[in-house]
Amino acid sequence: MYIVFFGGIEERLILAVSGNVRRTFRLGVRVSSVPFPPKLGYNPYRDQYHAGTILRYMAGLDFPGLVKMLAVVSFDLYEEGLNFVFGEADLGGRNAVVSIFRLKHGDEKVFFERVFKEVNHELGHCFGLTHCEDPSCVMSFSSSVVEVDRKGKDFCETCRESLGRALRPFLEGPHQHPQKPE
Numbered sequence: 001m002y003i004v005f006f007g008g009i010e011e012r013l014i015l016a017v018s019g020n021v022r023r024t025f026r027l028g029v030r031v032s033s034v035p036f037p038p039k040l041g042y043n044p045y046r047d048q049y050h051a052g053t054i055l056r057y058m059a060g061l062d063f064p065g066l067v068k069m070l071a072v073v074s075f076d077l078y079e080e081g082l083n084f085v086f087g088e089a090d091l092g093g094r095n096a097v098v099s100i101f102r103l104k105h106g107d108e109k110v111f112f113e114r115v116f117k118e119v120n121h122e123l124g125h126c127f128g129l130t131h132c133e134d135p136s137c138v139m140s141f142s143s144s145v146v147e148v149d150r151k152g153k154d155f156c157e158t159c160r161e162s163l164g165r166a167l168r169p170f171l172e173g174p175h176q177h178p179q180k181p182e
């Protein structure tokens, strides 16, 4: 079971992101619109929000059956030493945050694709994946939207295998994943 946690995001995007997470990770998705405390992580000198502070706040939240928690936020995020971040996640941990602030595009299709990529990327980190050398893999690092647009929203074969192993304990039902005889 999965909970997606949003703040100030349009309904169409919420539905699209939930569908994308369900398809990509094959986990049940629950959407909650629990708001963040106002100005959580806000830095007035940068007019940005500190991603690490948001992750720490999320670590204190709990919901029954929660496996991973994703926050999609509308404001701009930063981390020390970086001008901005598209998102941040606890590596091999529970929580991830993604900002749509720098992903917006006049064409909704392009915009949503960008969000899917960053969501898949940050959730990939939650499932223990690190950055990938394959520039077409969603786990490759992007420091600009140009690079986000260049990569795909899917995992390369190596990353997909690691993800499959990480997901195995969470998949429901005893008969859904028969082991192939070697």
Ligand SMILES: [Zn+2]
Pocket (backbone or CB within 6 Å): 121, 125, 131, 141
């Ligand atoms: Zn990353």
Ligand SMILES: [Zn+2]
Pocket (backbone or CB within 6 Å): 132, 133, 134, 137, 138, 139, 140, 155, 156, 157, 158, 159, 160
């Ligand atoms: Zn990869």
